[in-house]
Amino acid sequence: MHINRWTKWQLLSILTSETSPKIFALFFVGVIFSFLMVNVCFNLYVDPYFIFRTSPFDERLPDINLQQRFAKPLQVITRQPRIVLIGSSRVYRGFDVKDDFYNMGISSMTLVEASSYVKHVLNFTPARKIVLGLDFWMIDEVEATKEGWDKKTGTISYTLKSFSRALLRGNEAFRVFKGFIHNNHHPLTEEKWSYTGFFHTSKRSKNEVEEMLLSYVKAFQKTQIQLEMLSYLEDIIRQCKAKEVELYVYISPLHPNIKEEYKKSKNAPYFDPWKDKVASICKKANISFYDLSNILDNSAPLENGSTDIWLDYSHFSPKIGKEILQRLGVK
Amino acid sequence: MLFNSYPFFCFLFLALPIYYLLNPKGRYIYLLLCSGIFFGDSFDFFIFLLSVSCNAVGAFYLIKLRKTGLFLKIFFGSLVFINILYLAYFKYFYTGLIPLAISFYTFEQITYLSYIAFSKENESNPFSIKDYLLFIAFFPRLLAGPIYYYGEYKDKLQQSLSQAISWDNIGRGMSIFCLGLFKKVVCADRLSLIVDSLYSSPEKFSTVDTWFATLAYSLQIYFDFSAYSEMALGIGMMFGVILPLNFNSPYKATSIIDFWSRWHMTLSRFIKDYVYIPLGGNRTNQTGNIIFTMSLAGLWHGSGLNFLAWGSLHGILIASNHFLRRYNLFSNLPDFLKILFVFIIINTTWIFFRASSFNDSFQILHQYIGFSSVSGFHFGKKNIFMVMILMGIIFTMPNINELFFTDHFLKFKQSKLWGIFCLGLFIYAYQQMDQVAAFIYFNF
Structure with missing residues (x-):
């Protein structure tokens, strides 16, 4: 005592x-x-955003899905690709690219954002070719940018800030590490990110596909198309020309059911003028442009869920992605 | 760069050791360089440099006029007026974002011009562009104060360039910085969740909710702004400059006058010296001068009617406080009752300050006094617990001034216990830094 x-x-x-x-x-x-x-x-070892490692610490990589706008611009720097694909989830789910490609598809990417990502790629990678996948809703004036995007994307200060955050922030790495220890005995999900930025999507059931269609329609009803926002496409073209980088622009293939929904919406009158304007901007600037919106017009409704062509009504499969790259002649 | 961000930690870890390795001339250039890096591309250098260079030219001519004595006051007044116009343009008429720190460097330049025009010190040649640049660009305090006076700091800044490394200052500075970081990340940012939910859609909340969330705002704005000031103080100390204190337990004030001598002390002093006293101070029309000065202070925070209402209300309250003092009314009340009464008044006036418009503030006020169509409490037990703990800290614990600069029984000592305590706060706050939130006063 x-x-x-x-x-x-x-x-x-x-x-x-x-x-x-x-x-x-x-x-x-x-x-x-x-x-x-x-x-x-710890961050370098666990690498929750798959920035520094060549194979992920845990293939589940839970944090990238929610932080694509943060993770992918850093990934593209550490990958140093020769060819970069830029666009929405149709890009990151649709192009299973290898070698010196990097798939910089980011969920619901808008044209305003695309312009900043092109700037980022041009400033920090040796890319000589950029493939830009366009979707109609990318020029929505209601949501011209999405949460997580930073207007300084493409600048040195933003990139330094992001790297410091990726290296110094402790929570994510700890969460991934803890998740890995707890769930290690669980089978790995089929869905996973690859080193080149492609997201391997698992097959969807009929119900899932129907539900997703409903959510697309709902989201599209809120969209307010603004053709003036195509000035960002002109900006992208200007940036690529200034750095002598080859730019390929295409309009994504559309499932007939989605086209039907477009026709029924308040934005229907803008659909053809949008395509025409994109074509004329590209033609004027002598840029390779491909309107692929009609190439899958014969697709049947997805009565049994995903097919080998469509993952769901919005996203085409990597098989189509491969075909698109062949059509564009990007090697 | 924000003090509560990852890049800032890297910056500080590199900047500090290099600073002490340099000679005075090197330190001077290095500090300016550090300021440039610290502000980065979010800072509008053109607007800053335009203001700085115009004031430098103005100061040069002030010295000439000082020798002859002719038109000195008129020229000084014109320079101040131009500075105010410059500030007013960017605050109220500029279509883009308000340039960062414009209010604070404008105010400091006014103190500089005043020193040049009227100071009795160094009458032969008070102007030094070198001192001026260091004074205006010293990075720890530029973004949101504390506002310091050129005459008081020019020598201190110069001395810091030549002084040997002070481990005492570095240890103290780091401890103060850790306390500030904790206050910002753990206290203020968590409170903001409660506050934002009320002020974004007040109609969803009951009277009890409204009281609770307004209370949370009183705490949030204190923890947020005092945290910034303390982090600035801590960083300044690491570089050998002890910046002025900005807060002295304002919610322990026993009167409104007392509150303003404890809240944002450097701004209060500036407004007193450069608005209230030139207007006539307490010599002529004291009540009018007070209300006008405080209304102006309100308008400085924002152009909305709600800011004007906030400022005017404080003006009226201060004037009433002078009246009560004159006739010795309520002076016998116990201190705790006075503190409670003042806190409730301050808490109520913050509604005007935080609401996004005059109409919104009235809607919240309406709910605050009992007219809400909603009933119940929506913020949960955890939040009650947090607010109670923070209230306890505010009303019972010593502040940074008492802890670090007085003989309080809990005063800071360079002991293991204090080291572990401050490091613990740092590590805990660091782990909470998921979403970096800007400081409230960056908007002003």
């Missing part, structure tokens, strides 16, 4: 006794520096 009490007092006096300012400051700096270094090492 006496010893315990004595030990407590001794401990308290050690803790409260003043040390020299130099030791205090150096201890402080040392602990914070070590803490930051541990975070950096």
Whole structure:
């Protein structure tokens, strides 16, 4: 009892006794520096955004889905591709690219955002070719940019900030590590991100496909098409020309059911003028342009869920992606 | 760069050791360079440099006029007027975003011009472009204060360039920085979730909710702004400059006058010295001067009617406080009752400050006094617990001034216990830094 009490007092006096300012400051700096270094090492090892590793620590990679606008611009820098595909989820689900390609498809990417990602690719990668996949709703003035996008994308300061966040932020790496330890015995999901930015999508059931169609229709009803926003396409063309990078522009293939929905919507009058305007902008700038919106007009409704052509009513399969690249002649 | 961001930690870890390795001339250039890097591309350098260079030219001519004595006051007044116009243009008429820090560097330049025009010190040649640049660009305080006076800081800044490394200042500075980081990330940013939900759709909340969320805002704005000021103070100390304190437990104030001598102290001082006293101070029409000064302070925060209402209300309250003092009314009340009464008044006036419009503030006020169509409490037990703990801290714990600069029994010591405590706060706050939120006062 006496010893315990004595030990407590001794401990308290050690803790409260003043040390020299130099030791205090150096201890402080040392602990914070070590803490930051541990975070950096842990992030490099677990790599929750699959930026630094060549194969993911955990193939589930839960955080990329929610943080594509943060992760993919950093991935494209560490991959240093020769050819970059830019567009929405139709791109990242549709193009299973290899080697010196990078698939920079980002969920619901708008044309405003695409312009900044092109700037980013031109500034930080050796890419000589850019393939831009266009969708009608990319020029929605209601949601010209989405959550997670930063208007400074493409600048050095934004890139440095993002890298520092990827290296120093501790929570994600810890969460992924914990998830990996807990779920290691669970079978891996079929859906996963590849090193080149492609997302392997599993087959969808009939119900899932129907539900997704409903959600697309609902989202499209809120869309307000603004043809003036095609000025961002002109901006993209200007950027590529300035850096002498070859640009390929295509309009994504559409399932007939989606086309029907477009025709029924308030934005229907803009659909053909949109295509014409894109064509005329590209023609004027002497850019390779492909209107592929009609190439899958013969597709049947997805009565049994995903087919080998369509993952759902909006997303075409990698088989079509391969065909598109062949048509564009991108190698 | 925000103090509560990952790039800032990298910046500080690189900037500080290099600073102490340099000679005074090198340190001077290096500090300017650090300021440039710190502000980065979110800072409008053109607008900043235009203001700085115009004021430098103005100061040059002020010295000439000072020698002759002719038109000095008129020229000084014109320069101040131009500065105010410049600020007003960007705050109220500019279509883009308000340039970062414009209010704070404009105010500081006014103190600089005043020093040049009227100071009795260094009468032979008070103008030094080198001192001026360092004064205006010293990065820890430029974004949102504390506002410091050129006359008081020019020598301190110069001394810091030549002084040897002070481990005491570095240790203290880091501890203050950790406390500030914790206040911002853990306290203020969490409170903002409660506050934002009320102010974004007030109609969904009951009277109890409204009271709770307005209380949360009183805490949020204090924790947010005092955290920024403390982080700036801590960083300044690491570089050898002790910046002025900006807060002194404002919610422990026993009167409205007392509150304004504890809240945003450097702005209060600036407004007193450069608006209230030139208007006549307490010599002529004191009540009018107070209300006008505080209304102007309100308008400085924003052009909306709600800001004007907030400022005017405070003006009226201060004037009433002077009246009560004059006739010794309520002076016998116990301090805790005075503190409670003042806190409730301040809490109510914050409604005008936080609401997005004058109409919104009235809707919230309507609910606040009991007229809400909704009943019940929607913020959960966890939030009650958090607000209660923070209230306890605010009303019972010593502030940074008491902890670090006085002989309080809990005063900071460079001991293991304090080290572990501050490092613990840093590590906990660091883990919460998921969403970096800007400081409230960056908007002003």
